[in-house]
Amino acid sequence: MNLEFEIAGGDFTKAGYASSQVKKMLKQLGVEAHCIKNIVIALYEAEVNVVAHAYEGQILVHIESDKITTKIIDKGPGIPDIEQAMQEGYSTASKKVREMGFGAGMGLPNIKKNTDKLQIQSKVDEGTTVEMVNYF
Amino acid sequence: MAPARTYHALTIDEDKCIGCTHCMKACPTEAIRVINGLAEIWSARCVDCGHCMRACPEKAIYVEQDDLQNAKAFKYRVVLFPAVMIGQFPEKYTEDQIYAALLKIGFTHVFEVEQPIGVLKSSIRQYCRTTENIKPHISTFCPAIVRLIQIKYPSLIDNMIQRKAPHDLGAHFAINELKKQGANEDEIGLFYVTPCNAKITSVKSPVGEKESIVDGIINMNTLYNRVMQAIDDKEVPDTSSQRQNLTRDGILWSLTRGESVHFGERSMAIDGIHNVIRFLERLENEEVPDIDFLELRACDQSCAGGIMMTGNRFLTVERLESRAKRYPPAWKLQQSDPVKNSKEIKQKLVADKIVPRPAFSLDKDRVRALEKMNKAQRIICFLPGIDCGACGAPNCQALAEDMVNGRAKMSDCIFLQQMWEDEGRISTDKAFRNVEKKWGEKRFQADCNKRGKRNEGF
Ligand code: SF4
Ligand code: SF4
Numbered sequence: 001m002n003l004e005f006e007i008a009g010g011d012f013t014k015a016g017y018a019s020s021q022v023k024k025m026l027k028q029l030g031v032e033a034h035c036i037k038n039i040v041i042a043l044y045e046a047e048v049n050v051v052a053h054a055y056e057g058q059i060l061v062h063i064e065s066d067k068i069t070t071k072i073i074d075k076g077p078g079i080p081d082i083e084q085a086m087q088e089g090y091s092t093a094s095k096k097v098r099e100m101g102f103g104a105g106m107g108l109p110n111i112k113k114n115t116d117k118l119q120i121q122s123k124v125d126e127g128t129t130v131e132m133v134n135y136f
Numbered sequence: 137m138a139p140a141r142t143y144h145a146l147t148i149d150e151d152k153c154i155g156c157t158h159c160m161k162a163c164p165t166e167a168i169r170v171i172n173g174l175a176e177i178w179s180a181r182c183v184d185c186g187h188c189m190r191a192c193p194e195k196a197i198y199v200e201q202d203d204l205q206n207a208k209a210f211k212y213r214v215v216l217f218p219a220v221m222i223g224q225f226p227e228k229y230t231e232d233q234i235y236a237a238l239l240k241i242g243f244t245h246v247f248e249v250e251q252p253i254g255v256l257k258s259s260i261r262q263y264c265r266t267t268e269n270i271k272p273h274i275s276t277f278c279p280a281i282v283r284l285i286q287i288k289y290p291s292l293i294d295n296m297i298q299r300k301a302p303h304d305l306g307a308h309f310a311i312n313e314l315k316k317q318g319a320n321e322d323e324i325g326l327f328y329v330t331p332c333n334a335k336i337t338s339v340k341s342p343v344g345e346k347e348s349i350v351d352g353i354i355n356m357n358t359l360y361n362r363v364m365q366a367i368d369d370k371e372v373p374d375t376s377s378q379r380q381n382l383t384r385d386g387i388l389w390s391l392t393r394g395e396s397v398h399f400g401e402r403s404m405a406i407d408g409i410h411n412v413i414r415f416l417e418r419l420e421n422e423e424v425p426d427i428d429f430l431e432l433r434a435c436d437q438s439c440a441g442g443i444m445m446t447g448n449r450f451l452t453v454e455r456l457e458s459r460a461k462r463y464p465p466a467w468k469l470q471q472s473d474p475v476k477n478s479k480e481i482k483q484k485l486v487a488d489k490i491v492p493r494p495a496f497s498l499d500k501d502r503v504r505a506l507e508k509m510n511k512a513q514r515i516i517c518f519l520p521g522i523d524c525g526a527c528g529a530p531n532c533q534a535l536a537e538d539m540v541n542g543r544a545k546m547s548d549c550i551f552l553q554q555m556w557e558d559e560g561r562i563s564t565d566k567a568f569r570n571v572e573k574k575w576g577e578k579r580f581q582a583d584c585n586k587r588g589k590r591n592e593g594f
Contacts, residue, residue: 001510019421028537029505030497033291037420044421065503136502 001025003061007050009076015051018059019044022070025063031136039134042114043070046130049107050074054127067135078124086112144182145199145336146189148175152196155575157525159188159197164409165287165495169538170528173576180495183283184334185409185434186443199333199444202352204362207242210325210351212314215243216306217329219250219387220439221356223456224447229367231459235375237367243327245314246378249306250386254466255478256305257385257398259485263297264399264429272404272419272427273297275395279338280434281412282490289416290492295430298487302389303328303339307349308481309381309474326350329359331390331442334434356444381474385466390439391453393431400428407433407441498537508540515539520551528574548574 003025005018019040026036043059050057054076062069079085086108112118117133155173167181168188175196177188189197207213215238225234238246264273274295276282285292307326314324328350330336339348388394396403404427406412412432418424435441440456441449469475498512499505515536523531527548529538538544547553547562547570556562572580 001506001513016418016421016423020417023417023420024496025509027288027494027496028498028509029502030494030500031502033293033492033494037291037422040420041422044423063506063509065506 001061001063003059003063005059005061007047007054007057007059007074009051009053009055009057009074012048012051015048016044018047018061022061022068026068029063029136035134035136038114039068039070042111042132042134045107045110045114046070046072046132049130050076053077065136067133069131069133072130072132073127074129075127078126078128079120079122080124082108082120082122144177144179144184145333145340146177146182146184146186146197147200148177149196149198150174152194154194154196155528156193157528158191158193160525160528160530162187162191163530164413165284166530166534168530169543170525170575172574173579180493181287183280183287183409183434184332184337185280185284186333187409189333189443199336199355201336201355201358202327204242204327204352204354204358206352207325207327211323212245212319212325213243214245214247214310214314214324214326215329215354215359216247216249216303216310216326216350217356217359218302218331218390218439219248219382220331220390220442220445220452220456221329221360222248222459223440223452224360224445225363225367225455227455228369230372231379232372232375233367233369234363235378236372237363240366241362245310246375247306247310247313248379248382248386249302249328250389251306251309251379251381251383252466252469252472252474252478253302253305253383253386253389254470254475255309255481256299256302256485257466259482260297260299260399263299270294272430273400274430275432276487276490277301277390277395277431278334278433278435278438280332280334280409281432282338283334284409284412284434285416286490286493287495288413289420290494291420292416293490293492296490298489300485300487301335301338302386303335304349304485305481308484312474312481325352327352327354329354329356331356331439331445332435333443356442357446360446379463381469381472382463383466383469384460384463387456387460387463391456392433392438394438396429396431402427403429403431405431405433407438408436409434498541508537511540512536515546518552519549524550526550 022043023036023040050072054074057072057074060071115132116135119131122128153174155170155175157170159175160168160170164185164187165181165183167178169176222231222234235246272295276297285296311321311324328339330353336353339350339353392407393405396405406415437449437453440452445452497505498508516532519532519536521532527535529535529544535544535549550571553567553570557564557567
């Protein structure tokens, strides 16, 4: 099962759509509640990251009977120091974004906490690709 | 373990149902299908919210209730009702007159269930204190919400407060009081008056409780009619002593914010099942700030908007709010005997753990579920996407899911049929028969009184 979502940078009103769709499907597959929760939290966080930082992005979801693989590809400023970004409390979100309640620096560490495998590739001024795998 | 959830109070009258699809479209859990021209409720999915009943223009969906005559078998005939009932009577009738009418109907004792509410309140407080790590605490007051979380949001099960509802409090309290007056427990008949079908189901097959405590259930609208026939505005005896354990907090308990004002530093109250669903989706995604306590109710304006309430919900709220002002707050009764001697009742208010009953998976086996999902996704490509309901399913997605589970056929979609006819894959005659089978011959007969037209439901 493959799903594809587009994300528009800066449009917070639509953040959360992909995670809700994915959640509905995982429930239909009978995936255990706790597991769904982790995936959905990670995916939502990733969605918000793209909205907050990038110009545009794309989510590719691939569901198999034992795992879900999610790729989030964005065009944006990229992450200069991934290790630093993985630390809790670190955030480059603009003031405007923080005022909306997003970008408290929970992003990447929170994603990591909720996935089984996480891979991040990033090029400054080009964009970031996050790939995460969760086993059911 | 909680008993299996088999009982639902709603029944569809096959003679009245015209298969107009209003209920199917109103159901928040997609639990209704129209089959052979008649609505059918899929019990594993139904949460007893009553929305289908509200939407039915033919009043074909009804609620079973117990016969008031059953009360005759008991020496002590107790009517237990939520305080919200008082709110629907016209302003000109006093509380005493309403109580007098209930006695006239044949009850011997009248109890409003929210007393002494301080006992339930401190029991819930206690529960919240011992489970600090699971936030937000979600109220289990509204049975429709409990069921919704069981079938749709199993990840939130642990957040539910394991405490019973005011009707249990009121029942135990009434039994204790009557015993004090010398009654034997088997001489007492408790009759609970319900504002909704959800409470009926929870009383008859309680979620997270072992057995029901009441002997019968009466629908509030039925009792309302009986009271209105019996009531008069003459001078009646003063019954205020029967309400001495009733408080402001108790009267407001079943209204929106009735619970949430008492618990947690940050609490929220949400009413209306569609609002609740939207919020729970967010809560599951952890898209909400840290909340301590969540009060969730299936009806707009909570129980004042219950499906079996007679009055206008906003007027009911107004009357209750002004009534509440005349009563002391619960803390003033904290030192009263019933509250101080409530250890035993408190024990009884502890409910068993609630178990999840997920009702949305496509197959028990995950590999097969995935196959079905893939198949449904392909089917969707061919459906028109206008969610017309003419197939008997609430929307195209639901039809596709029904198809992969063998509950519907491709030919149920009238658009697909039309296409097949155009492509010469099916004869016009066969296509017509198919629709006739689905909706009955009568659908095609001219009938100027055909019901279920627009506005019929208003
Ligand atoms: S009571 Fe509510 S959940 Fe049950 S069938 Fe009716 S609308 Fe659906
Ligand atoms: S809000 Fe009250 S009346 Fe409505 S379903 Fe829940 S308990 Fe029943």
